[in-house]
Protein backbone atom coordinates (compact mmCIF):
# COMPACT_ATOMS: atom_id res chain seq x y z
CA UNK A 1 0.00 0.00 0.00
CA UNK A 2 2.76 2.35 0.94
CA UNK A 3 4.51 1.65 -2.32
CA UNK A 4 1.37 2.45 -4.26
CA UNK A 5 0.80 5.72 -2.46
CA UNK A 6 4.42 6.59 -2.72
CA UNK A 7 4.19 6.15 -6.48
CA UNK A 8 1.67 8.91 -6.73
CA UNK A 9 3.72 11.08 -4.41
CA UNK A 10 6.85 10.76 -6.47
CA UNK A 11 4.86 11.39 -9.58
CA UNK A 12 3.44 14.60 -8.20
CA UNK A 13 6.45 15.84 -6.32
CA UNK A 14 9.19 17.76 -8.02
CA UNK A 15 12.45 16.34 -9.13
CA UNK A 16 14.44 15.51 -6.06
CA UNK A 17 13.66 12.03 -7.35
CA UNK A 18 15.78 10.16 -4.95
CA UNK A 19 13.98 6.95 -5.63
CA UNK A 20 14.52 4.60 -8.47
CA UNK A 21 11.55 2.39 -7.73
CA UNK A 22 9.18 1.65 -10.56
CA UNK A 23 7.27 4.65 -9.29
CA UNK A 24 10.23 6.81 -10.08
CA UNK A 25 9.85 6.01 -13.72
CA UNK A 26 6.31 7.32 -13.90
CA UNK A 27 6.15 9.18 -17.22
CA UNK A 28 3.81 11.80 -15.74
CA UNK A 29 6.54 13.09 -13.55
CA UNK A 30 8.73 14.22 -16.36
CA UNK A 31 5.97 15.76 -18.38
CA UNK A 32 5.10 18.11 -15.50
CA UNK A 33 6.12 21.66 -16.15
CA UNK A 34 8.54 23.25 -13.69
CA UNK A 35 6.06 25.89 -12.65
CA UNK A 36 3.51 23.27 -11.77
CA UNK A 37 6.22 21.41 -9.88
CA UNK A 38 7.09 24.47 -7.92
CA UNK A 39 3.50 25.15 -7.01
CA UNK A 40 2.79 21.56 -6.06
CA UNK A 41 1.54 21.42 -2.49
CA UNK A 42 3.38 18.17 -2.12
CA UNK A 43 6.65 19.84 -2.92
CA UNK A 44 5.81 22.68 -0.60
CA UNK A 45 5.12 20.04 2.02
CA UNK A 46 8.64 18.81 2.12
CA UNK A 47 10.06 17.76 -1.22
CA UNK A 48 11.39 14.35 -2.04
CA UNK A 49 12.61 12.90 1.21
CA UNK A 50 10.01 14.08 3.65
CA UNK A 51 6.56 13.21 2.51
CA UNK A 52 3.59 15.53 2.44
CA UNK A 53 0.80 15.41 4.97
CA UNK A 54 -2.07 14.69 2.61
CA UNK A 55 -0.29 11.77 1.08
CA UNK A 56 0.55 10.25 4.42
CA UNK A 57 -2.96 10.78 5.73
CA UNK A 58 -4.37 8.96 2.74
CA UNK A 59 -1.89 6.22 3.32
CA UNK A 60 -2.54 6.01 7.06
CA UNK A 61 -6.28 5.91 6.42
CA UNK A 62 -5.84 3.13 3.91
CA UNK A 63 -3.60 1.18 6.25
CA UNK A 64 -6.01 1.45 9.18
CA UNK A 65 -8.98 -0.96 9.31
CA UNK A 66 -11.86 0.38 7.24
CA UNK A 67 -14.62 1.97 9.32
CA UNK A 68 -17.18 -0.40 7.77
CA UNK A 69 -15.23 -3.39 9.08
CA UNK A 70 -15.19 -1.90 12.57
CA UNK A 71 -18.93 -1.53 12.41
CA UNK A 72 -19.34 -5.15 11.38
CA UNK A 73 -17.27 -6.14 14.38
CA UNK A 74 -19.42 -3.97 16.63
CA UNK A 75 -22.56 -5.49 15.19
CA UNK A 76 -21.33 -8.95 15.90
CA UNK A 77 -20.55 -7.81 19.40
CA UNK A 78 -24.09 -6.54 19.82
CA UNK A 79 -25.51 -9.83 18.57
CA UNK A 80 -23.42 -11.67 21.09
CA UNK A 81 -24.72 -9.48 23.88
CA UNK A 82 -28.27 -10.16 22.77
CA UNK A 83 -27.49 -13.84 22.67
CA UNK A 84 -25.92 -13.42 26.02
CA UNK A 85 -29.17 -11.94 27.20
CA UNK A 86 -30.89 -15.13 26.24
CA UNK A 87 -28.12 -17.16 27.85
CA UNK A 88 -28.47 -15.03 30.90
CA UNK A 89 -32.00 -16.24 31.30
CA UNK A 90 -30.94 -19.84 30.68
CA UNK A 91 -27.93 -19.35 32.89
CA UNK A 92 -30.14 -18.26 35.74
CA UNK A 93 -31.33 -21.79 35.84
CA UNK A 94 -27.96 -23.44 35.32
CA UNK A 95 -25.92 -21.01 37.42
CA UNK A 96 -22.35 -22.14 36.49
CA UNK A 97 -22.97 -22.07 32.73
CA UNK A 98 -23.96 -18.44 32.96
CA UNK A 99 -20.76 -17.30 34.68
CA UNK A 100 -18.67 -19.34 32.21
CA UNK A 101 -20.41 -17.63 29.31
CA UNK A 102 -19.96 -14.28 30.98
CA UNK A 103 -16.27 -15.00 31.53
CA UNK A 104 -15.77 -16.00 27.92
CA UNK A 105 -17.67 -12.98 26.77
CA UNK A 106 -15.66 -10.74 29.08
CA UNK A 107 -12.43 -12.24 27.76
CA UNK A 108 -13.51 -11.63 24.18
CA UNK A 109 -14.53 -8.12 25.09
CA UNK A 110 -11.27 -7.30 26.82
CA UNK A 111 -9.33 -8.79 23.87
CA UNK A 112 -11.29 -6.55 21.53
CA UNK A 113 -10.71 -3.58 23.79
CA UNK A 114 -7.03 -4.38 23.88
CA UNK A 115 -6.88 -4.57 20.11
CA UNK A 116 -8.79 -1.33 19.83
CA UNK A 117 -6.45 0.34 22.30
CA UNK A 118 -3.43 -0.92 20.38
CA UNK A 119 -4.89 0.42 17.15
CA UNK A 120 -5.59 3.77 18.74
CA UNK A 121 -2.07 3.93 20.15
CA UNK A 122 -0.58 3.06 16.76
CA UNK A 123 -2.72 5.74 15.09
CA UNK A 124 -1.66 8.29 17.73
CA UNK A 125 2.01 7.38 17.23
CA UNK A 126 1.53 7.76 13.49
CA UNK A 127 -0.09 11.16 14.03
CA UNK A 128 2.82 12.21 16.27
CA UNK A 129 5.15 11.70 13.35
CA UNK A 130 3.69 14.73 11.57
CA UNK A 131 5.92 17.65 12.50
CA UNK A 132 5.75 21.30 11.65
CA UNK A 133 9.10 22.37 10.23
CA UNK A 134 9.56 25.86 8.80
CA UNK A 135 5.80 26.24 8.70
CA UNK A 136 5.47 23.08 6.61
CA UNK A 137 3.95 19.80 7.77
CA UNK A 138 6.48 17.03 7.38
CA UNK A 139 5.98 13.32 8.02
CA UNK A 140 8.94 11.92 9.94
CA UNK A 141 9.87 8.85 7.95
CA UNK A 142 11.76 6.13 9.80
CA UNK A 143 15.23 6.40 8.37
CA UNK A 144 18.30 4.21 8.45
CA UNK A 145 21.75 5.61 7.67
CA UNK A 146 24.57 3.81 5.92
CA UNK A 147 28.17 4.92 5.53
CA UNK A 148 31.25 3.48 3.88
CA UNK A 149 34.82 4.19 4.83
CA UNK A 150 36.97 3.86 1.75
CA UNK A 151 40.66 4.30 1.31
CA UNK A 152 40.56 6.87 -1.41
CA UNK A 153 42.97 9.54 -2.52
CA UNK A 154 42.23 13.02 -1.23
CA UNK A 155 39.81 11.61 1.34
CA UNK A 156 37.98 13.80 3.79
CA UNK A 157 39.21 14.41 7.27
CA UNK A 158 35.89 13.46 8.79
CA UNK A 159 35.92 9.93 10.18
CA UNK A 160 33.06 7.68 9.13
CA UNK A 161 31.42 8.02 12.56
CA UNK A 162 31.64 11.81 12.39
CA UNK A 163 30.34 11.90 8.87
CA UNK A 164 27.39 9.69 9.86
CA UNK A 165 26.68 11.96 12.81
CA UNK A 166 26.51 14.90 10.44
CA UNK A 167 24.28 12.90 8.11
CA UNK A 168 21.98 12.32 11.08
CA UNK A 169 21.84 16.08 11.67
CA UNK A 170 21.02 16.59 8.00
CA UNK A 171 18.27 13.96 8.23
CA UNK A 172 16.92 15.68 11.32
CA UNK A 173 16.95 19.02 9.50
CA UNK A 174 15.00 17.41 6.66
CA UNK A 175 12.41 16.20 9.20
CA UNK A 176 13.29 12.50 9.17
CA UNK A 177 13.41 10.16 12.17
CA UNK A 178 16.70 8.28 12.32
CA UNK A 179 16.12 4.82 13.82
CA UNK A 180 19.54 3.31 13.22
CA UNK A 181 22.77 3.40 11.30
CA UNK A 182 25.62 1.21 10.17
CA UNK A 183 28.86 1.46 8.23
CA UNK A 184 31.36 -0.69 6.47
CA UNK A 185 35.07 -0.37 5.78
CA UNK A 186 35.85 -1.22 2.18
CA UNK A 187 38.93 -0.95 0.04
CA UNK A 188 36.66 -0.08 -2.87
CA UNK A 189 32.89 0.39 -3.07
CA UNK A 190 30.94 -2.41 -4.70
CA UNK A 191 29.99 -1.18 -8.20
CA UNK A 192 26.59 -2.91 -8.02
CA UNK A 193 25.40 -2.10 -4.52
CA UNK A 194 28.07 0.23 -3.13
CA UNK A 195 28.27 -1.98 0.00
CA UNK A 196 29.04 -5.70 0.19
CA UNK A 197 26.32 -8.34 -0.11
CA UNK A 198 26.63 -9.33 3.56
CA UNK A 199 25.97 -5.74 4.60
CA UNK A 200 22.98 -5.58 2.25
CA UNK A 201 21.50 -8.58 4.06
CA UNK A 202 22.23 -7.05 7.46
CA UNK A 203 20.47 -3.83 6.50
CA UNK A 204 17.50 -5.78 5.09
CA UNK A 205 17.09 -7.42 8.51
CA UNK A 206 17.29 -4.03 10.23
CA UNK A 207 14.70 -2.62 7.82
CA UNK A 208 12.24 -5.33 8.80
CA UNK A 209 12.97 -5.13 12.52
CA UNK A 210 12.76 -1.35 12.71
CA UNK A 211 10.05 -0.81 10.12
CA UNK A 212 12.40 1.43 8.11
CA UNK A 213 10.92 3.49 5.28
CA UNK A 214 14.00 5.28 3.92
CA UNK A 215 17.66 4.27 3.73
CA UNK A 216 20.16 7.08 3.20
CA UNK A 217 23.74 6.52 2.08
CA UNK A 218 26.42 8.97 3.15
CA UNK A 219 27.95 9.12 -0.34
CA UNK A 220 26.64 9.80 -3.80
CA UNK A 221 25.30 6.62 -5.43
CA UNK A 222 24.96 5.87 -9.12
CA UNK A 223 21.58 5.21 -10.72
CA UNK A 224 22.39 1.50 -10.94
CA UNK A 225 23.42 1.28 -7.30
CA UNK A 226 20.24 3.04 -6.18
CA UNK A 227 18.12 0.69 -8.23
CA UNK A 228 19.91 -2.47 -7.14
CA UNK A 229 19.77 -1.49 -3.48
CA UNK A 230 16.10 -0.66 -3.65
CA UNK A 231 15.44 -4.04 -5.24
CA UNK A 232 17.46 -5.80 -2.54
CA UNK A 233 15.76 -3.99 0.31
CA UNK A 234 12.23 -4.61 -0.98
CA UNK A 235 9.98 -2.44 -3.09
CA UNK A 236 8.50 -0.19 -0.41
CA UNK A 237 11.81 1.05 1.00
CA UNK A 238 13.27 4.16 -0.54
CA UNK A 239 17.00 4.49 -1.02
CA UNK A 240 18.67 7.83 -1.50
CA UNK A 241 22.05 9.44 -0.96
CA UNK A 242 23.56 12.41 0.90
CA UNK A 243 23.36 14.63 -2.18
CA UNK A 244 19.64 13.98 -2.60
CA UNK A 245 19.12 14.70 1.09
CA UNK A 246 20.99 18.02 0.90
CA UNK A 247 19.07 18.93 -2.25
CA UNK A 248 15.86 18.13 -0.42
CA UNK A 249 16.78 20.40 2.50
CA UNK A 250 17.60 23.18 0.06
CA UNK A 251 14.29 22.52 -1.64
CA UNK A 252 12.42 22.77 1.66
CA UNK A 253 14.19 25.97 2.59
CA UNK A 254 14.30 27.87 -0.68
CA UNK A 255 12.34 30.98 0.13
CA UNK A 256 13.07 33.28 -2.79
CA UNK A 257 12.61 32.97 -6.52
CA UNK A 258 16.36 32.83 -7.13
CA UNK A 259 16.99 30.14 -4.51
CA UNK A 260 14.07 28.18 -5.91
CA UNK A 261 15.52 28.35 -9.43
CA UNK A 262 18.96 27.34 -8.24
CA UNK A 263 17.72 24.36 -6.27
CA UNK A 264 15.43 23.16 -9.06
CA UNK A 265 18.32 23.39 -11.50
CA UNK A 266 20.60 21.43 -9.16
CA UNK A 267 17.91 18.78 -8.68
CA UNK A 268 17.42 18.37 -12.40
CA UNK A 269 21.14 18.11 -12.98
CA UNK A 270 21.31 15.48 -10.27
CA UNK A 271 18.45 13.62 -11.88
CA UNK A 272 19.66 13.65 -15.49
CA UNK A 273 22.30 10.91 -15.27
CA UNK A 274 20.02 8.89 -13.00
CA UNK A 275 17.36 8.47 -15.66
CA UNK A 276 19.41 5.77 -17.33
CA UNK A 277 17.67 2.42 -17.55
CA UNK A 278 14.77 3.42 -15.38
CA UNK A 279 12.44 2.28 -18.11
CA UNK A 280 13.48 -1.35 -18.23
CA UNK A 281 10.00 -2.31 -17.00
CA UNK A 282 8.66 -1.25 -20.40
CA UNK A 283 10.88 -3.83 -22.05
CA UNK A 284 9.56 -6.45 -19.66
CA UNK A 285 5.92 -5.46 -20.12
CA UNK A 286 6.17 -5.74 -23.85
CA UNK A 287 7.44 -9.27 -23.45
CA UNK A 288 10.53 -8.34 -25.35
CA UNK A 289 8.54 -7.87 -28.55
CA UNK A 290 8.81 -4.10 -28.84
CA UNK A 291 12.50 -3.86 -28.27
CA UNK A 292 14.07 -0.59 -27.25
CA UNK A 293 10.87 0.99 -26.01
CA UNK A 294 12.33 1.80 -22.61
CA UNK A 295 15.46 3.03 -24.29
CA UNK A 296 13.40 5.45 -26.42
CA UNK A 297 11.48 6.67 -23.42
CA UNK A 298 14.71 7.51 -21.59
CA UNK A 299 15.76 9.60 -24.55
CA UNK A 300 12.43 11.45 -24.54
CA UNK A 301 12.71 12.09 -20.81
CA UNK A 302 16.29 13.22 -21.10
CA UNK A 303 15.34 15.61 -23.86
CA UNK A 304 12.50 17.07 -21.77
CA UNK A 305 14.80 17.40 -18.80
CA UNK A 306 17.56 19.02 -20.86
CA UNK A 307 15.08 21.53 -22.29
CA UNK A 308 13.87 22.34 -18.79
CA UNK A 309 17.47 22.72 -17.61
CA UNK A 310 18.32 25.13 -20.41
CA UNK A 311 15.13 27.18 -19.77
CA UNK A 312 16.06 27.33 -16.10
CA UNK A 313 19.62 28.41 -16.87
CA UNK A 314 18.30 31.25 -19.03
CA UNK A 315 15.90 32.33 -16.29
CA UNK A 316 18.71 32.24 -13.74
CA UNK A 317 20.93 34.24 -16.05
CA UNK A 318 18.37 37.02 -16.20
CA UNK A 319 18.03 36.99 -12.39
CA UNK A 320 21.83 37.22 -12.19
CA UNK A 321 21.92 40.19 -14.56
CA UNK A 322 19.36 41.92 -12.41
CA UNK A 323 21.41 41.19 -9.29
CA UNK A 324 24.57 42.53 -10.94
CA UNK A 325 22.76 45.71 -11.93
CA UNK A 326 21.64 46.15 -8.35
CA UNK A 327 25.16 45.49 -7.11
CA UNK A 328 26.62 48.04 -9.53
CA UNK A 329 24.11 50.61 -8.36
CA UNK A 330 25.14 49.84 -4.81
CA UNK A 331 28.79 50.21 -5.79
CA UNK A 332 28.29 53.76 -7.03
CA UNK A 333 28.40 54.47 -3.29
CA UNK A 334 31.55 52.46 -2.70
CA UNK A 335 30.84 51.12 0.76
CA UNK A 336 33.20 48.18 1.39
CA UNK A 337 31.54 44.77 1.43
CA UNK A 338 32.47 42.19 4.05
CA UNK A 339 31.27 38.66 3.30
CA UNK A 340 30.58 36.15 6.02
CA UNK A 341 31.41 32.60 5.00
CA UNK A 342 31.67 29.44 7.05
CA UNK A 343 30.48 25.95 7.72
CA UNK A 344 26.75 25.55 8.10
CA UNK A 345 25.57 26.34 11.65
CA UNK A 346 28.73 28.35 12.49
CA UNK A 347 26.62 31.34 13.54
CA UNK A 348 26.86 33.62 10.48
CA UNK A 349 23.24 34.78 10.56
CA UNK A 350 23.39 35.25 14.32
CA UNK A 351 26.40 37.54 13.86
CA UNK A 352 24.70 39.51 11.09
CA UNK A 353 21.62 39.92 13.26
CA UNK A 354 23.67 40.94 16.27
CA UNK A 355 25.67 43.56 14.34
CA UNK A 356 22.90 45.01 12.25
CA UNK A 357 19.68 44.26 14.07
CA UNK A 358 18.59 42.32 11.00
CA UNK A 359 16.00 39.61 11.29
CA UNK A 360 17.65 36.76 9.41
CA UNK A 361 16.55 33.26 10.42
CA UNK A 362 19.20 31.76 12.70
CA UNK A 363 18.55 28.34 14.15
CA UNK A 364 20.27 25.18 15.23
CA UNK A 365 19.63 23.46 11.91
CA UNK A 366 21.86 22.95 8.92
CA UNK A 367 21.38 25.29 5.97
CA UNK A 368 19.15 27.81 7.67
CA UNK A 369 20.27 30.45 5.16
CA UNK A 370 20.14 30.03 1.40
CA UNK A 371 19.94 33.59 0.18
CA UNK A 372 22.59 36.20 0.72
CA UNK A 373 21.44 39.02 2.94
CA UNK A 374 23.32 42.29 3.04
CA UNK A 375 23.05 44.85 5.80
CA UNK A 376 24.89 48.06 6.68
CA UNK A 377 27.10 48.11 9.77
CA UNK A 378 28.01 51.44 11.28
CA UNK A 379 31.14 51.31 13.41
CA UNK A 380 31.86 53.59 16.34
CA UNK A 381 34.48 55.41 14.25
CA UNK A 382 31.73 56.43 11.83
CA UNK A 383 33.02 54.09 9.11
CA UNK A 384 30.44 51.91 7.45
CA UNK A 385 30.65 48.56 5.74
CA UNK A 386 28.15 46.19 4.20
CA UNK A 387 27.96 42.76 5.79
CA UNK A 388 26.75 39.89 3.61
CA UNK A 389 25.52 36.61 5.05
CA UNK A 390 25.91 33.64 2.68
CA UNK A 391 24.85 30.04 2.33
CA UNK A 392 26.82 27.71 4.64
CA UNK A 393 29.25 25.09 3.38
CA UNK A 394 29.41 21.41 4.27
CA UNK A 395 31.83 18.57 3.62
CA UNK A 396 31.00 16.51 0.52
CA UNK A 397 29.04 19.51 -0.78
CA UNK A 398 27.39 18.33 -3.99
CA UNK A 399 29.28 19.92 -6.88
CA UNK A 400 26.06 20.78 -8.69
CA UNK A 401 25.03 22.79 -5.67
CA UNK A 402 28.30 24.70 -5.61
CA UNK A 403 27.76 25.40 -9.30
CA UNK A 404 24.12 26.35 -8.83
CA UNK A 405 24.96 28.70 -6.00
CA UNK A 406 27.96 30.18 -7.78
CA UNK A 407 25.90 33.24 -8.68
CA UNK A 408 24.99 33.79 -5.05
CA UNK A 409 28.56 33.23 -4.03
CA UNK A 410 29.71 35.71 -6.68
CA UNK A 411 28.87 38.31 -4.09
CA UNK A 412 31.80 36.96 -2.13
CA UNK A 413 34.20 37.44 -5.03
CA UNK A 414 33.42 41.14 -5.12
CA UNK A 415 33.87 41.77 -1.43
CA UNK A 416 36.74 43.67 0.19
CA UNK A 417 37.18 41.17 3.02
CA UNK A 418 36.06 37.62 3.62
CA UNK A 419 35.28 36.72 7.21
CA UNK A 420 35.57 32.98 7.74
CA UNK A 421 33.44 32.29 10.79
CA UNK A 422 34.26 29.10 12.68
CA UNK A 423 32.21 27.35 15.37
CA UNK A 424 35.19 26.80 17.65
CA UNK A 425 33.06 24.90 20.16
CA UNK A 426 32.43 22.18 17.58
CA UNK A 427 34.54 19.04 18.10
CA UNK A 428 35.32 18.99 14.37
CA UNK A 429 36.15 22.68 14.04
CA UNK A 430 39.44 22.02 12.21
CA UNK A 431 37.82 19.63 9.72
CA UNK A 432 35.09 22.19 9.10
CA UNK A 433 37.72 24.88 8.48
CA UNK A 434 39.40 22.59 5.93
CA UNK A 435 36.07 21.87 4.19
CA UNK A 436 35.32 25.60 3.90
CA UNK A 437 38.83 26.37 2.60
CA UNK A 438 38.32 23.68 -0.03
CA UNK A 439 35.15 25.35 -1.35
CA UNK A 440 36.76 28.80 -1.18
CA UNK A 441 39.58 27.45 -3.34
CA UNK A 442 37.00 26.25 -5.88
CA UNK A 443 35.55 29.75 -5.96
CA UNK A 444 38.92 31.21 -6.86
CA UNK A 445 38.82 34.07 -4.40
CA UNK A 446 42.07 33.53 -2.58
CA UNK A 447 43.32 37.00 -3.46
CA UNK A 448 40.71 38.68 -1.22
CA UNK A 449 41.98 39.38 2.34
CA UNK A 450 40.57 36.86 4.79
CA UNK A 451 39.86 37.18 8.49
CA UNK A 452 39.34 34.01 10.49
CA UNK A 453 37.01 34.51 13.45
CA UNK A 454 36.26 31.92 16.13
CA UNK A 455 32.64 32.04 17.20
CA UNK A 456 30.68 30.43 20.05
CA UNK A 457 33.52 31.03 22.52
CA UNK A 458 30.86 31.00 25.25
CA UNK A 459 30.13 27.39 24.35
CA UNK A 460 33.67 26.11 24.84
CA UNK A 461 34.85 24.26 27.95
CA UNK A 462 37.69 26.65 28.65
CA UNK A 463 37.13 30.04 26.97
CA UNK A 464 40.33 31.52 28.45
CA UNK A 465 42.54 28.81 27.02
CA UNK A 466 40.79 29.10 23.63
CA UNK A 467 41.33 32.86 23.66
CA UNK A 468 45.04 32.35 24.40
CA UNK A 469 45.29 29.94 21.51
CA UNK A 470 43.47 32.40 19.26
CA UNK A 471 45.88 35.15 20.17
CA UNK A 472 48.81 32.93 19.25
CA UNK A 473 47.23 32.34 15.86
CA UNK A 474 46.26 35.97 15.32
CA UNK A 475 42.57 35.10 15.37
CA UNK A 476 39.69 36.85 17.10
CA UNK A 477 37.27 35.11 19.44
CA UNK A 478 33.67 36.21 19.62
CA UNK A 479 30.29 35.11 20.80
CA UNK A 480 27.71 36.24 18.28
CA UNK A 481 25.14 35.06 20.81
CA UNK A 482 26.09 37.24 23.79
CA UNK A 483 28.10 39.92 21.97
CA UNK A 484 31.44 39.07 23.53
CA UNK A 485 34.39 40.26 21.40
CA UNK A 486 32.30 42.20 18.86
CA UNK A 487 34.19 45.46 19.40
CA UNK A 488 37.42 43.67 18.74
CA UNK A 489 35.81 42.13 15.67
CA UNK A 490 34.83 45.55 14.30
CA UNK A 491 38.30 46.91 15.04
CA UNK A 492 39.88 43.98 13.17
CA UNK A 493 37.56 44.61 10.21
CA UNK A 494 38.53 48.26 10.27
CA UNK A 495 42.25 47.42 10.30
CA UNK A 496 41.85 44.91 7.46
CA UNK A 497 39.76 47.39 5.50
CA UNK A 498 42.43 50.02 5.98
CA UNK A 499 45.01 47.60 4.57
CA UNK A 500 42.88 47.24 1.46
CA UNK A 501 42.52 51.02 1.03
CA UNK A 502 44.63 53.66 -0.65
CA UNK A 503 46.27 56.41 1.44
CA UNK A 504 45.31 59.82 0.06
CA UNK A 505 45.69 63.51 0.76
CA UNK A 506 43.10 65.71 -0.90
CA UNK A 507 41.82 69.26 -0.87
CA UNK A 508 38.03 69.24 -0.97
CA UNK A 509 36.41 72.59 -1.83
CA UNK A 510 33.41 73.57 0.32
CA UNK A 511 31.02 73.23 -2.64
CA UNK A 512 31.98 69.51 -2.88
CA UNK A 513 30.95 68.76 0.69
CA UNK A 514 29.26 65.47 -0.28
CA UNK A 515 32.69 64.00 -1.16
CA UNK A 516 33.83 64.75 2.36
CA UNK A 517 30.83 62.80 3.59
CA UNK A 518 31.80 59.84 1.40
CA UNK A 519 35.37 59.90 2.73
CA UNK A 520 33.99 59.78 6.27
CA UNK A 521 31.55 57.04 5.48
CA UNK A 522 33.69 54.58 3.57
CA UNK A 523 37.22 55.65 4.43
CA UNK A 524 39.30 56.22 7.55
CA UNK A 525 40.15 59.80 8.22
CA UNK A 526 43.46 60.50 9.93
CA UNK A 527 43.67 64.27 9.68
CA UNK A 528 41.30 67.04 8.68
CA UNK A 529 42.00 70.75 8.43
CA UNK A 530 39.45 73.44 7.55
CA UNK A 531 41.01 76.10 5.33
CA UNK A 532 39.78 79.21 3.58
CA UNK A 533 38.32 77.61 0.41
CA UNK A 534 37.92 74.06 1.50
CA UNK A 535 39.08 71.17 3.66
CA UNK A 536 42.39 69.38 3.64
CA UNK A 537 41.95 65.71 4.39
CA UNK A 538 44.39 62.87 4.96
CA UNK A 539 42.72 59.45 4.89
CA UNK A 540 42.62 55.89 3.66
CA UNK A 541 39.82 55.32 1.12
CA UNK A 542 38.71 52.46 -1.11
CA UNK A 543 40.23 52.46 -4.58
CA UNK A 544 37.08 53.59 -6.46
CA UNK A 545 36.79 56.65 -4.22
CA UNK A 546 40.52 57.35 -4.51
CA UNK A 547 40.07 57.42 -8.30
CA UNK A 548 37.09 59.74 -7.98
CA UNK A 549 39.19 62.08 -5.84
CA UNK A 550 42.13 62.24 -8.28
CA UNK A 551 41.60 65.92 -9.33
CA UNK A 552 41.28 67.00 -5.70
CA UNK A 553 44.38 65.07 -4.72
CA UNK A 554 46.30 67.02 -7.31
CA UNK A 555 45.16 70.31 -5.79
CA UNK A 556 46.73 69.63 -2.39
CA UNK A 557 50.12 71.12 -3.20
CA UNK A 558 48.51 74.29 -4.57
CA UNK A 559 46.22 74.67 -1.55
CA UNK A 560 48.85 74.26 1.12
Ligand SMILES: Nc1nc2c(ncn2[C@@H]2O[C@H](COP(=O)(O)OP(=O)(O)OP(=O)(O)O)[C@@H](O)[C@H]2O)c(=O)[nH]1
Pocket residue numbers: 342343344345346347348349350351361362363364365366367368369370390391392393455456457458459478479480481482
Ligand atom coordinates in the same frame (compact mmCIF):
# COMPACT_ATOMS: atom_id res chain seq x y z
N1 LIG B 1 26.36 29.26 22.21
C1 LIG B 1 26.35 29.96 21.07
N2 LIG B 1 25.49 29.65 20.09
C2 LIG B 1 25.52 30.37 18.96
C3 LIG B 1 26.42 31.47 18.77
N3 LIG B 1 26.22 31.97 17.55
C4 LIG B 1 25.23 31.25 16.97
N4 LIG B 1 24.81 30.29 17.81
C5 LIG B 1 23.74 29.30 17.59
O1 LIG B 1 24.15 28.45 16.53
C6 LIG B 1 23.03 28.06 15.75
C7 LIG B 1 23.28 28.37 14.29
O2 LIG B 1 23.33 29.75 14.09
P1 LIG B 1 23.07 30.42 12.67
O3 LIG B 1 23.35 31.86 12.85
O4 LIG B 1 21.77 30.01 12.10
O5 LIG B 1 24.22 29.72 11.83
P2 LIG B 1 24.57 29.95 10.29
O6 LIG B 1 26.06 29.92 10.17
O7 LIG B 1 23.88 31.15 9.76
O8 LIG B 1 23.97 28.62 9.68
P3 LIG B 1 23.51 28.34 8.15
O9 LIG B 1 22.58 29.42 7.74
O10 LIG B 1 22.90 27.01 8.28
O11 LIG B 1 24.76 28.29 7.32
C8 LIG B 1 21.84 28.82 16.32
O12 LIG B 1 21.14 27.94 17.19
C9 LIG B 1 22.46 29.95 17.10
O13 LIG B 1 21.67 30.37 18.19
C10 LIG B 1 27.32 31.79 19.87
O14 LIG B 1 28.11 32.69 19.82
N5 LIG B 1 27.23 31.00 20.97
Ligand SMILES: [Mg+2]
Pocket residue numbers: 348349350361362368369389
Ligand atom coordinates in the same frame (compact mmCIF):
# COMPACT_ATOMS: atom_id res chain seq x y z
MG1 LIG C 1 22.46 31.33 8.34
